[in-house]
Amino acid sequence: MHNRVGRALLALSAVLALLVAVPATTASAETIVTGNSVCSMYVNSVGFGSYCSSGQAYTGPPYTPPPTWRERLAGRPFVPCRNFPIPDGIKLPQAPEGKKWVLRITITDYKLDSYNGGPRAHLERAYMPVDAAEEAQCPFPDYMQQFWWQFQSTYPDPALQIMPTYTPRVNVPAYFTLTPGSSMVGKGDGRIYTPEELTSGYFDPQHNLTMRGMVVQLNIDPGDGTGEFTCLTGTTPLDNPTGYDETQDPYHQVNPCKHVYKKSSASQPDGMYTVKLTITWEVSYWIGKDAGGWKPIGRADVHAVQRLPVQEVEAIGG
Template identity: 80%
Template sequence: MHNRVGRTLLALGAVLALLTAVPASTASADTIQTGNKVCSMYVNSVGFGAYCSSGMAYTGGEPPPTWRERLRGRPFVPCRDFEIPKGIRLPQAPDGKTWVMRITIADYTLDSYNGGPEAHLERAYVAVNDQERAQCPFPDYMSQFWWPFKSTYPAPALQIMPTYTPRVNIPAYFTLTPDSSMAVKSDTGTYTPEEMTSGYFDQTHNLTMRGMVVELTIDPGDGTPPFKCPAGVTPVDDPDGYDQSKDPNDQVNPCKHIYKKSSASQPDGMYTVKLTITWEVSYWIGRATGWQPIGKANVTAVQRLPVQEVQAIGG
């Protein structure tokens, strides 16, 4: 029995849901300095990620070597080509060329452990042939100057209370499972408070990124208008946000809908519920700044939902 009201809605879908990530433009944060690197980040309708220059975080002690010292006489290659992140819409590349995302370290100095105060990353989507691709070679020794990572949104998982099959004239409450809202997965089934709000963390670096659903728009599929639900963090010990000790009409969760007709006349006897999940991605580089938002992206999902003409909660 859950007697605390969940702070509702993190991510969405169900076993029968179809996740349809619609291509969208990239939203990115300003280039940031974190530890001994500069980072460029992105968020789109498929996921989020970062591309950082330099290497592991400097945590004190002996001064880290300069970039020149780390090169040991080898040439510095300031650019690197990556695959285009999924979710980015681009036109057909010209014949003989393919699209790449080219990240370039600009305004750097080799006589610094982090590229210097003016160092920053420049990102461009360019169509290249083999000759143009060779302009940005990536020898093995240059890997120490780059740290890329990416995370996709988890598969959606929708919960409906008080029963998975809503009843006519009984409020149906929509909530989301914690696991479907976090890129960090627990092997034990429990999460620390930090894990509940983190999307990606690497102990060897000073950058953490997270993705959280901040709004959910539900089209219930019965001809009534779509409605929006606020979103937040659902406590792990109250995963459905529903108080079983109270009547369905006395719940606090605002994300609800009352079906007036059963779905018997619908294809396969189910309503088609359309969902729009708004993800907000933020980054963390220390307590002084807290979580800084990068941008938002929408993901859509479709849920087939049976509604029964039964005036009772049981079953």
């Protein structure tokens, strides 16, 4: 059984196609203060990220006061705004002739004689069409790098697992799950959260900010005309994410995300059903153990399709 499923997953990866539909409207959290930074975050159907002012947290001895922004500048002018590329997933109309769209983020209500910009400092975002002169209103000299930090992540390609076998049988329940690596986005450096970190949270000592994305819902249209059904995540054990116990028969499993095909796919194009997936991601942030744990920013949907053969056999085997 294990070898057959392993081979099936290899075949599955070859036919799974990610289709990003019209992106969802960007959902932004309120500006947050984290350590010596203020951050603005976003989430859409392509990915999520944050823009923070003030850069890395001060890590000097506790008896040494952190430098103020004015001291960091050392007599150089403070440039409160910066132009960024438009984040992936944001759809805008054609820019006027001679202009291009930029994401302009401005640090406002700041105080230079504070180590973190002061209690009222926050970020403002605007999508703006600019020409060369307007773009130059927000130069980015090297010394301003210390006041900015950017984080962004995209969702992994979905990898759908089907149990007990990749090729479902007629009248035998087929169980659907996403692989753990394709249903979670971790720390921004390619690492995925462990179950312990998901329970206790992850603390970033440099910025005191961590963002994560997790699949919270999976809508599946099995392609046989029976209509879409919804599966919620978090219903299977952490030590067995598929929720499938191979010591039990297919009719007695804990995973509620299942479908029973009543007809084979022999009459379908290429002999396979076209399974449509809507994968709902929820993005959250964490700013330390005393800040109330993970706080959701927003949700976004990612769409994918899967070609799935179904055989007219009422036994598992083959």
